[in-house]
Amino acid sequence: MATQAPETRIVEQYRVACDGGEGALGHPRVWLQIPQEHGWVECPYCDCKMIHQDHQDKA
Known part of the structure; x- marks a missing residue:
């Protein structure tokens, strides 16, 4: 049985929310700040990777 890879989202803001x-199967909403030097951040609950649109080719 294989596990699914975490979701990846391209976002327009450097401050994003993930729930x-x-x-009801989600998790508590958390606000995450994408560091401008990296261009991406991962949610500590669901491992969703959010990539800022300006960095999508580098991440």
């Missing part, structure tokens, strides 16, 4: 989606 895991899926309604």
Whole structure:
């Protein structure tokens, strides 16, 4: 049985929120700051990787 890879989202803001989606099956909403030098951040709950659109070719 294989596990699914975490989701990757391209975002327009450097401050983003993640609640895991899926309604009641998600997680508490957390606000994450994308460091401008890296251009991406991972959610500590669901491992979703959020990549700022200016850095999508580098991440």
